[in-house]
Amino acid sequence: MNDSRWNKIKSHMDEQQLEYLLITEPKHVGYLTGFFSNPHERFLGLAIPKNDEPFLVVPSLDLEAAKAVSSVSTIRTHSDTDDAYTLLQQWLGHTKGQRIGIEKDHLSVSRFERLNAVLGGSNYSDVGQILTALRAAKTPEEIEKLRRAAHLIEAVLTEGLSHVKVGVTEIEIVAELEYQMKKLGAEGPSFDTMVLSGDKTALPHGNPGNRAIQAGDMLMFDMGVYLDGYASDITRTFAVGERPNTESIKIYETVLAANLAAISKIRPGATLASIDAAAREVITEAGYGPYFMHRLGHGLGMDVHEYPSVHGNNEEVITEGLCFTVEPGVYVAGECGVRIEDDIIVTSDGVDVLTTFPKELTIVG
Ligand code: MN
Numbered sequence: 001m002n003d004s005r006w007n008k009i010k011s012h013m014d015e016q017q018l019e020y021l022l023i024t025e026p027k028h029v030g031y032l033t034g035f036f037s038n039p040h041e042r043f044l045g046l047a048i049p050k051n052d053e054p055f056l057v058v059p060s061l062d063l064e065a066a067k068a069v070s071s072v073s074t075i076r077t078h079s080d081t082d083d084a085y086t087l088l089q090q091w092l093g094h095t096k097g098q099r100i101g102i103e104k105d106h107l108s109v110s111r112f113e114r115l116n117a118v119l120g121g122s123n124y125s126d127v128g129q130i131l132t133a134l135r136a137a138k139t140p141e142e143i144e145k146l147r148r149a150a151h152l153i154e155a156v157l158t159e160g161l162s163h164v165k166v167g168v169t170e171i172e173i174v175a176e177l178e179y180q181m182k183k184l185g186a187e188g189p190s191f192d193t194m195v196l197s198g199d200k201t202a203l204p205h206g207n208p209g210n211r212a213i214q215a216g217d218m219l220m221f222d223m224g225v226y227l228d229g230y231a232s233d234i235t236r237t238f239a240v241g242e243r244p245n246t247e248s249i250k251i252y253e254t255v256l257a258a259n260l261a262a263i264s265k266i267r268p269g270a271t272l273a274s275i276d277a278a279a280r281e282v283i284t285e286a287g288y289g290p291y292f293m294h295r296l297g298h299g300l301g302m303d304v305h306e307y308p309s310v311h312g313n314n315e316e317v318i319t320e321g322l323c324f325t326v327e328p329g330v331y332v333a334g335e336c337g338v339r340i341e342d343d344i345i346v347t348s349d350g351v352d353v354l355t356t357f358p359k360e361l362t363i364v365g
């Protein structure tokens with residue numbers, strides 16, 4: 001296991017006087033052991049006793065896969081006919097009346113009840129936040145994975161744009177984009193690929209459909225991929241066929257200025273709220289304040305939306321290694337919407353923008 005992650009887990013257990021830690025969120029198990037797996041309804045967990053060696057519990061069908069990569073050398077298995085919870089209690093031993101750390105955001109009530117029935121802990125402490133904090137500080141290896149995921153989705157966007165022409169529908173473009181994702185080596189989309197055209201661009205969370213692209217439309221792409229376990233998330237908005245109307249151009253230039261203003265303020269020591277404010281000021285000054293009705297961005301990593309939330313009331317201070325999106329938007333119903341989204345990493349003295357796709361207003365199709 002990665003030493004600094006391991007040390008932080010151990011010191012958290014000491015501080016909280018936890019006798020046992022049980023990690024069951026599959027990405028967290030992977031983050032701590034190197035074994036990433038979706039167990040579906042089967043039990044997967046990393047058990048960390050305070051005074052004993054940690055062990056990984058996997059369904060027996062995953063034993064060989066886990067052995068090949070897990071940094072935790074003790075791997076225990078359960079078959080489909082076993083009760084994994086009873087086995088877990090036997091492996092852990094004296095759990096009755098002890099303080100046990102679990103992930104309260106992840107463990108369902110029914111799983112918790114089964115677990116508690118066999119372990120009988122005196123107290124269950126939530127360890128989700130320590131894992132969230134660990135995950136927020138990206139290592140150089142993680143940053144390179146995030147960068148590759150960003151570059152891959154940009155290659156997909158370039159391919160996708162070559163298929164844009166008047167008459168093609170939103171959903172046809174989505175199909176082409178998702179085909180290109182796989183073809184270029186992604187594990188898959190990091191969320192449902194969004195292509196919206198014309199007045200539908202004014203819907204921040206609209207669904208792509210059978211609307212055919214027309215000259216004079218604005219055309220918005222919001223999409224990402226998973227590559228090597230890490231997500232990207234980019235939005236670019238284009239004009240189709242011809243120069244759009246004056247209002248659309250003004251909206252576009254406002255959103256672009258807001259995106260650049262926010263990025264220019266990112267550095268260790270600034271608050272997340274101040275970054276949101278930098279973008280919001282530009283949009284408000286241009287008269288579109290009420291039309292930017294969502295937060296500036298969100299953390300990005302093994303999940304496409306993770307800690308932290310970048311919004312106007314988040315006074316948390318930015319630290320080196322944080323990865324988040326900067327995605328201001330203006331959505332004017334009946335006119336158009338524009339959003340420009342980049343993925344950034346906080347460096348020791350500023351910012352490294354992972355997404356490099358050009359942002360000046362471009363006419364496509
Ligand atoms: Mn997005």
Ligand code: MN
Pocket residue numbers: 233298325327341
């Ligand atoms: Mn996003």
